[in-house]
Amino acid sequence: MNFHEYQAKQLFADYGIAVPAGRVARSPEEAVDAAKAIPGNLWVVKAQIHAGGRGKAGGVKLAKTLDEVREYAKAMLGTRMETYQSAGVALPIDSVLISEGTDIAQELYLSVLVDRGTQSVTFIASSEGGVEIEKTAEENPDAIQTLNVNFVQGLQPYQCRDMGFALGLNSKQVNQLTRIMLGLYRLFNEKDLALVELNPLAILKDGSLAVLDGKVNSDDNASFRHPDLVAMRDIRQEDETEVKASQHDLNYVTMDGNIGCMVNGAGLAMATMDVIKLNGGEPANFLDVGGGATKERVTEAFKLILSSDRVKAIFVNIFGGIVRNDVIAEGIIAAVKDVGVKVPVVVRLEGTNVEEGKKLLKESGLAIIAADDINDGAKKAVEAVKQAA
Ligand code: ADP
Ligand code: MG
16 A cells, blocks of 8 residues: 555654654645745645656645745646656646755665565665666666664664765764664554655755655555554545455456456466467456455456456456356356447356356357467457457
8 A cells, every 4th residue: 555745754753753844735725824834934845646756747846935835736736647657647636745845955765675585674775865766776786775674683773873874974864864764664564564765865954864755655465453554545546446446355457458357366367467468469457356256256357357448358267276167157247248348258268167157158149259278368369459450
């Protein structure tokens, strides 16, 4: 689950990390009120969307007067914003963060994540923040500091100091960094997070450190024990189809191709996408209907796939082990009858009750293209898309 910047900063503050004064606003008037409550006469108006790269897209504006605050908030609120990090989607700006404007001397990068390679919570820091960190990692790997935390010992203050001095900070800044890192480590573990990123963690003109941006991502598998985090969820920022899928316990990820896939088992679903690509096609989604798929779930899954007008053909690839092919067939028939289907459907069934499943489909009178195996099915789906075009 992703969070807004203002929510991330609230979490930081809860863990003793100082953040610039700020308030979220949902209308231009609220934005002006928020600015009035913040000391000083320089503010930033920041679009709250679930993507970084807002600065370059015009979603971070420095305002020198309250009128400018109002203008910027008005220009952003109610619109949509696409950034180089939003995966081709324009996200709705329903709120803006009004924050204290600061004088930046230098921008650092600091993140916390789980490094699978070393099986440890890991801090990554760079004295060259603000820009795309991938670029720094590629062009100037020496500017990146990495710290793997031993799970038993936990994060030790001396490790934070080492990192701070390696970043070129002075002793006062190193103390500040230590406090930030210890707070982040506690937050990361207690809230079961997957990623925290401060980019930039800025050095201000007065020499102090300031957390100017915050990105937090939590581990969905632990959501059940963090109702406070779940309450912060903003589904307007999420893919509509994926939200619907999660309500039906379906494992669904939107892709940008045109062949809809309905598969049981995550491994077979991945293999199906691979084989489609191998045959020159592009999958429109990843979908695992699960081992214990019921007729209702299959129907919902089929409807989800059909809800995208990008889908030009559907490939149903089922290996029935626990799930029965006749149940899958009933689901397909029910869904097609329910919502109607105007694209070719290629079906490959194998395993438990395969004959019953095939028989049901044949007797349904639906125009279904039968496939013998995964490769044959993928080929036929790619072919069907070509013929439709
Ligand atoms: P994004 O990462 O989505 O582009 P940021 O919050 O990192 O958004 O803002 C982009 C840039 O705007 C920062 O790198 C920084 O230079 C500037 N900026 C952000 N917040 C402030 C602030 N409070 N005061 C001054 N400049 C800021
Ligand atoms: Mg940023």
